[in-house]
Ligand code: ADP
């Protein structure tokens with residue numbers, strides 16, 4: 486990839502807005518997984534080294550268009566400073582007086598983080614005018630010689646002010662992280678080496694069902710774990726107790742099952758499930774129990790795939806030359822329900838070929854379970870964005886960069 490200076494011209498002294506994805510999991514003000522902060526470093530460093538005055542735009546969580554202390558980026562800005570090894574200024578608003586003052590105080594090579602862009606209703610508004618007005622204010626911060634670098638891979642599938650509209654207003658370029666992500670994920674869509682196995686799990690069931698539609702024509706085997714399992718089991722007529730279930734998707738899932746059979750794509754479902762009578766909370770010792778997948782007790786809920794399924798999924802993964810995995814196999818945050826996720830993660834590290842992990846929680850699981858990130862071909866920082874790329878959709882935040 487050409488350097489950002491090659492693309493944007495000499496950056497010395499210019500204010501450059503960078504949209505990064507710093508949406509990290511927090512426990513109070515403690516960052517429990519800083520993977521996304523680290524992934525944003527190469528672009529920020531490159532800009533800083535080129536003498537730009539770097540203004541980082543990011544969001545945290547889902548505030549409702551107004552400031553909310555628990556979603557402040559302040560602790561994230563502090564972590565960014567530690568990792569960069571240089572002071573990082575923090576503005577207490579996004580386009581208000583604190584931002585103006587902070588930006589005015591930047592010298593060449595210095596970095597500032599502005600407060601959560603989602604504290605402004607214009608950021609995620611569906612109204613082009615409202616979003617545009619906010620993007621105008623952001624662009625003004627960059628000033629007449631300003632530029633925009635899009636590096637928040639986790640949000641490039643969103644038509645939002647700091648992702649999309651600001652790119653219409655400033656000279657723009659794609660950041661290192663986004664460029665790397667796209668390069669790797671395109672390998673999965675363009676002629677993947679076979680067998681190509683996709684493992685899906687997690688809890689955003691209806692989001693992910695859409696991907697299956699597209700994958701039925703591409704992957705050789707589809708392994709289903711996590712919260713999605715129960716909609717499949719219910720579609721086959723089984724009792725799923727109090728497990729996660731999307732009733733309104735049952736017909737869709739039945740359609741997938743029959744299409745898979747007709748097209749020769751194998752959908753592998755777990756044969757055993759780890760259940761408990763309550764969702765794990767801090768106050769209660771988990772009481773995990775393994776049951777056959779077609780006999781989940783009515784008073785229980787499925788919280789992980791069972792050991793037989795973990796072994797079968799691992800074998801299927803190891804037999805592949807291309808693997809994409811999105812979504813934990815169980816509620817891995819609790820050790821009693823982490824073994825299915827561990828089996829799959831371990832198998833990915835043993836793949837002879839390309840193994841890709843996508844999704845914020847899946848990436849966090851890999852690190853939490855103690856795996857070496859380098860053992861995977863690629864760990865994507867974006868769940869929704871990576872799935873949409875795989876689905877073959879046009880991502881607004883990428884398409885806009887291709888416009889002059
Ligand atoms: P990703 O961020 O990797 O795309 P998701 O956000 O879809 O993944 O889902 C991650 C969450 O799914 C985890 O917090 C995990 O606890 C939860 N999960 C996994 N299996 C189950 C299950 N059987 N029931 C409820 N939640 C589950």
Ligand code: MG
Pocket residue numbers: 844845846868
């Ligand atoms: Mg997630």
